[in-house]
Amino acid sequence: MVYKLKNINVTYGQKQVLHHISCSIEKGKWISIIGQTGAGKSTFVKVLKGLVSFQGDYELNGQPVKQDSKGNIGVIPEIGFVFQYPEHQLFETTVEKELSFALKHKDMTKTVILDRISTILPMVNLSEDILPLAPFQLSGGQKRRVAIASVLMTKPEVLIVDEPTAGLDPINRTNLLQQLKNWQHKTKGTILFVSHQMEDVAQYSDEVMLFHRGYLMGHFPVETLFLKKSSLLKQAGLALPESIQLLQLVEELSGENIQVTSCKEADIFAKVIPILKARGLDDE
């Protein structure tokens, strides 16, 4: 499905938190949603899921979504939403019940549910051994993955993840991001990744939407934003990933324009480190 927003405005009380947002979300992309705290990122993803009322037009596959008189559209079931610290929402007595909860209420049979559990669990690197355990017996990283898996159980087309790695140790972080990437590839799903971690954004995204003070400053391929339009990030009060800062520093010192086409750290290191080494070797 193609999700299209046209001239969306959102007001909380007297305060307008989103101004004239127009965009189109296409299938199979990792789209990072970035901006300072209060820039409108969370409100934007809530509009997409149908959780807040708004003025403007929302189209699904070219068909307008009906709004009631207050500007509500009701939730869009094809979009899965993983809130911040989703493990706080775990409430069932076993992992199996937790994962089954949403589907049980859609009248799916136990066989179908168990079958789906066995496809979803490996995606987040969990084994079926944990199914009978109570969620509180799990480690922090495992709880987070159970919470994400319970959303994946509904087979969303689009997965919204709001700061999914907050509070995890570095290896759990990297593993979780890789699992999300694998889910995206395997299901041809779309990920909307709300994050403050510019290193992760540069590493994993296909596209980036940049928010500032309730406005959408741009929706770019990730390379365009970090390699060609990095001044926009500064305008929006965001720091550049360290790898991009390194690239810019070496460009400044050498006076050369270094040709890079990817903003992944390994690709930048591959271009920049030979220059640094050549410089360092002058010493001896």
Next chain:
Amino acid sequence: MLTFDHVYFYYKKEKPIIEDISFTIEKGEFVCIVGPNGCGKSTIAKLIDGLLMPKKGTIRIGNHHTKDPNDLMKIRQRVGFVFQNPEDQFITTSVLDEVIFGLENICVPREDMYNRALSALKVVNMEDYLDAMPHELSGGQKQRVAVAAIIAMQPEIIIFDEATSMLDPEGRNQILAIMHQLHSEGMTIIHITHHMEEVLQADRILLVAQGKIHFDGKPAPFFQTIPVENFQLEQPFAVRLHRLSGQAVALTADWKGAIRSQWSTN
């Protein structure tokens, strides 16, 4: 001075959380405690403050023992705690009240309260928000108020238990700057964190895993000798750059300064 002397802790005997940990932190040190999720870092913090009692061994702050109920009140005045989630901490309805609340609990004379609260709020740059209500503040601002509430109580040691992990980069940098400023004024800082960039700037690192201390020393040898991936950690950018450049770029948190100075000398 803070001393752990052969400390053991467990909830269930067969599942030890802390096993025979000993270390001493001197006044004025800046120590980072790192380790994987669930390694016992927060348990150590709670043991320091007497929120948990060791099953074996002793914990002393100066001459006070956490096990002695008469000492415990004194220890809690000397050790301040800043937690992960600023939302969990705010209990009053205004910034000023929040700082005053702590002072009431340690029976500061009423006439001193306002000045102590105000000067603490100045340290964290929140003096313009005395009457602000919690919902009007960002996460970073709330966390700064939490720090001010601790500073006002004039502790000797402040423990930051993943106090930067829920903040955006701006909020995190502000809290880090406050931590370093307090340290430069003589405060003992214990910083529990997963952010390896923050670790590079500490005086000393304690690596905790499976209830034991696996490293105790300075950041440079830590990253040079410890395979951090085995402990669910990763090398910060500056260390990756140092390694991959064949050490052409010196190992320091200020890698930009290192590159600049090298460029100008060559």
